[in-house]
Amino acid sequence: VAAIETQGLSKTYDNGRGCQNVTITVGKGEAFGFLGPNGAGKSTFVKMLVGLISPTSGSASLMGQRIGTLEAKSLIGYLPELYRYQEWLTGQEVVKLHARLSRVESSSIERRVREVLEEVGIGIRSRDKVKHYSKGMQQRLGLACALVADPAIVFLDEPSSAMDPIGRSEVRSILKRLKDQGKTIFLNSHLLEDVEMLCDRMALLNNGVILRHGSVSEVLHKR
Ligand code: ADP
Ligand code: ADP
Secondary structure, three states: OOOEEEEEEEEEOOOOOEEEEEOOEEOOOOEEEEEOOOOOOHHHHHHHHOOOOOOOEEEEEEOOEEOOOHHHHOOEEEEOOOOOOOOOOEHHHHHHHHHHHOOOOHHHHHHHHHHHHHHOOOHHHOOOEHHHOOHHHHHHHHHHHHHOOOOOEEEEEOOOOOOOHHHHHHHHHHHHHHHHOOOEEEEEEOOHHHHHHHOOEEEEEEOOEEEEEEEHHHHHHOO
16 A cells, blocks of 8 residues: 555635645655645645645545544654744753654653654754754754654655755755655655655646656656
8 A cells, every 4th residue: 555645636725726636646665756836736735635624626545544534644744834833942842742742652752752853963952942943953843843753654845945055954864864764755845956865756746736747857857
């Protein structure tokens, strides 16, 4: 069974925008890139897969579980675009909160939180308040939250947008490591370099529809 499978998945907002008729399959352990300019419909698509908004039509499943169900949601880690963290808390407290919300077993929360903060390179700053974190650190904190429950599939919405080059390369190397660990990754990005460096296959989205999809080299070099 595929990690992600969608059949004609569509969401049309009242204004007619959204994303239309998306059919893709992502295998387990694969990194899939969704490339398109701002407003293409990337966030809309991912919000349907993680169960935040309902499709207008079509269907989709994660590891064979219908999207929107608890079973599907339990498989997911999600890094939203430009998420605002509770900035009066410390990094450690934010991740702990997420661990509780995503039902990490209480006896292993302390260890798991420490582990994942280490993994994203916030270890030594984890007792500082989030309001003192740079954008890059906040994004890595978001990654820690997305990963704390050790999800099978990770959805990343523009993980390196609005970031300086150093922050970007930090986030990229974490994503590479995730891939090497065998996680299934779904990456939304408007940056070609993000998709090229991480993904096996990709789709090119514009105005809510897929223009091309296939292996990264097929899509990018066959014009
Ligand atoms: P992307 O993530 O690729 O930037 P989005 O999925 O955020 O694209 O948006 C796709 C289109 O749908 C855009 O034109 C956006 O303005 C519109 N849109 C997004 N959310 C809503 C909403 N809640 N209501 C109406 N239109 C929306
Ligand atoms: P993105 O950064 O993913 O393109 P936006 O910045 O366009 O998303 O949208 C931020 C929030 O506003 C999202 O929750 C989106 O659903 C909502 N939104 C976007 N466009 C519209 C719109 N035209 N009408 C109403 N809500 C919108």
